[in-house]
Amino acid sequence: MTVGIRRVDPDDDTALLAYAAVVNAVTPEQPTSLDDLRWAGRTYPGGARFLALAEEDGRPVGTASVGRIYMYDASYERYWFGVEVLPDARRRGIGTALWVAASAVARAVGKTGLQTDASEAQADGVAFLLHRGFEVIERSKMVRLDLRGLAPPPVEPPGGVTLTTLAARPDLAAGIHAVALEAYADIPSADEPVAAGTLDEFLDRDVRRSGIPPDAIAIALDDATGEVTGWASLLIAPGSSTLAWHDMTAVRRAWRGRGIATALKRATIAWAIARGLETLETGNDEANAPMRAVNARLGYRPIPDLLTLRGPLAPA
Template sequence: MPTHDIVIVEDDEALRGWVDVVDAADVWGVPSFEDARYLRGLHPGRVDWVLQYDGRPVGAAFVRPAGGGSAGPCGVAGVWVIPAFRRRGLGSILHHALSEHARRLGLRELQIEAHESQRDARAYLERRGYEEIGREVELVLELDAVPMPEVNPPAGITLVTRAERPDLLHGMYEVAREAIPDIPVDEADEVGSFEAWLATDMDRPIHTHDFTFIALEGAEVVGYAVLQRGRGGVAFHSLTGVRRAWRGRGIASSLKRAQVAAAKRSGFRRLVTENAEGNDPIRHLNDAMGYRPVMSTIVFRGPLLGGC
């Protein structure tokens, strides 16, 4: 008779199994093993599990408190089972395990994402009392299909990279403190302290300094944009943010065009971004630049499961 066993990820061998499962079960997979290792140590209280079925890793999960210093009762979690092993109760086994850990952390709810195309995952969460609280529309730009963009910042605006100006991080943080709360989606994580923002949004292994563009008016940071390096010729947009008083001047457009140009020069084939439903300015910008919607990521919030 087949047997299953849940293993807490404590070393690289177990983490490689975790990454293999997520790569097989998730739409985009894991950007890099190094990034997965980094994220494990980013949030105190985070635990990752691998579920082995007859000795083979077929399921993965994690749970952590909300980021940014939030003390709220809602944590962040993820559950994956590779397609050939679904509908056997393995996802529920992992969900029970992370729920028990969440209780020990003092959490009462969890926020879990599922892609619109993953009908089984959506139905699973809805049956357990999870409700949709937001959507992120995913869009793709096929770089071979678009010409090299001209990067013409508005009058008085200069673009530099983090590699060129590593001294601008505190100014970028002030942009984040205005831009992130204005994103119209209900998320558990908050901006938090400068140190938390730096660790989460700037210093992950996939956030490279030469792909981080900063908009300056004189000596003042008024906007920035980050690109995450993925695998297989794919890169992912992270935040494109502009301070409120400088919006509507074309700064976000110039930052994004600089990223597209840099990605084409570096040999990337595809750029992927997510836009919250209701964030009309950035959605209009992406549409004008040739990004096309492919699916939505649905953010669910719901209760912990009962004891096993």
């Protein structure tokens, strides 16, 4: 058996489809699609993103992605690293070879380490990372809401607040960016602050993405001033017509504690039910007790934890 590793050309749809097929077979809980890969290639071009495909006698058996962590500033010292190998091709060194290839890409642009996440249910993947010096830096408690047969929850924003959507009010894009500038700084994160970025960077990543329909972006407005006080959005899982993730829920500091986030979240749940989705998933840091309590009340139930890990580059 001969294994070869090659770079996936971001314009080569056949290679992108082969890449997506491996990822979706190995990590169906974090699927990708041609559309999503094209979005990422467009938004993070060049060395900021590198996809690799491992082929055994011409059959795609493994994949790796390495590149900028979209939620952090571009200068952050680590690159993102994803690695997947089909179960029947494991324990032959393919994963290690992909880690070596990914490390070379990161090293070439001056990065000093890698970061990734893995579902706790991926026992092989977590063991592989721990054996290579990766450490768990964060544990997200993931939950799932089964929408099948669920009645749309009542959306009751507090007095003086009106809900709308970005589809109805596209002029509010800059207003949600202003909320992000304030709220992202407050997202508990494993020591590296999450960066909202410039208006364009923010819109490219969190708004102008095919999996984020503008009518699935719920926006809260202060009736008195017309100011955006918060927003909540859904990201439809790439390639899926039944699963979406809560992408972001953010409320300006001065408006917190009044039920705006709950109303926004309910609006997105109602949207998902009307759209015929079957499942919503979301995750929160272990320590985020208030958000987890809200989710439990809304009917979300635990699924395996998502681990965030940091680790070294493979030796050169």
